Amino acid sequence: MKTVVAVYTGQGLAEPLKAVFQELLPDCRLVNIIDDSLIGDVVRAGHVPPAVSRRLVQYYHHGEEIGADVILNTCSSVGEVADAAQSLISVPIVKIDEAMAEQAVNRYERIAVLATLPSTLEPTMRLIRKHADACGRQVQLVNGLAEGAFDALVSGRPDEHDRILLETAKRTAGEADAIVLAQGSMARMEKTLADATGKPVLSSPRLGVEQVKAVLEQLDAAGGVKL
Numbered sequence: 340m341k342t343v344v345a346v347y348t349g350q351g352l353a354e355p356l357k358a359v360f361q362e363l364l365p366d367c368r369l370v371n372i373i374d375d376s377l378i379g380d381v382v383r384a385g386h387v388p389p390a391v392s393r394r395l396v397q398y399y400h401h402g403e404e405i406g407a408d409v410i411l412n413t414c415s416s417v418g419e420v421a422d423a424a425q426s427l428i429s430v431p432i433v434k435i436d437e438a439m440a441e442q443a444v445n446r447y448e449r450i451a452v453l454a455t456l457p458s459t460l461e462p463t464m465r466l467i468r469k470h471a472d473a474c475g476r477q478v479q480l481v482n483g484l485a486e487g488a489f490d491a492l493v494s495g496r497p498d499e500h501d502r503i504l505l506e507t508a509k510r511t512a513g514e515a516d517a518i519v520l521a522q523g524s525m526a527r528m529e530k531t532l533a534d535a536t537g538k539p540v541l542s543s544p545r546l547g548v549e550q551v552k553a554v555l556e557q558l559d560a561a562g563g564v565k566l
Contacts, residue, residue, distance in 0.1 A: 348414040355523075370402075395420045409430060416459045436543040444478055485503045501531075518533075518539070
């Protein structure tokens with residue numbers, strides 16, 4: 340049985356991702372490491388502070404010790420830490436938003452990036468630009484920061500969060516060929532936003548788990564050799 344260790348910086352995505360794993364990788368052992376202090380520290384700092392990076396690397400090492408075949412980094416705000424840590428970790432680290440960014444670049448030229456936090460928006464836009472540069476494609480990114488949505492959510496007003504996100508999607512859709520949801524927790528609104536804007540909407544959870552499945556298959560083909 341293969342083992343995937345998923346590292347979370349907050350609580351909200353664990354159950355939705357579990358459902359995707361049960362569908363796509365039903366025979367996989369999924370282990371969750373959740374430290375919901377991490378995203379709070381990132382939000383307060385406005386970037387990923389060194390202490391958060393150190394804790395994340397420790398969690399990746401814990402994943403190794405648990406016996407992970409693949410580690411899934413589930414938070415777009417800290418994806419660049421996962422990149423930097425890969426040389427220190429003996430198993431592949433899959434970033435949940437990597438496949439989403441790659442698909443967006445391969446299919447669309449004008450991409451609206453929706454996020455409720457600058458600390459998530461900016462790394463996601465950098466990731467998309469990195470993929471565009473790697474394949475020699477020109478993309479135009481539209482800033483879709485849904486200001487006030489995060490505060491509404493953490494204040495117990497999910498309907499207000501959804502309203503702000505919907506308004507932001509409508510505002511940016513006219514400038515874009517597609518919409519990318521920078522936070523995996525937004526995936527539940529994918530169909531609502533697509534219906535409201537008439538534009539394709541990409542979210543990360545399912546695409547991220549599909550990438551995990553592909554990496555596991557590659558490991559099997561290579562005889563289970565780790566990095």
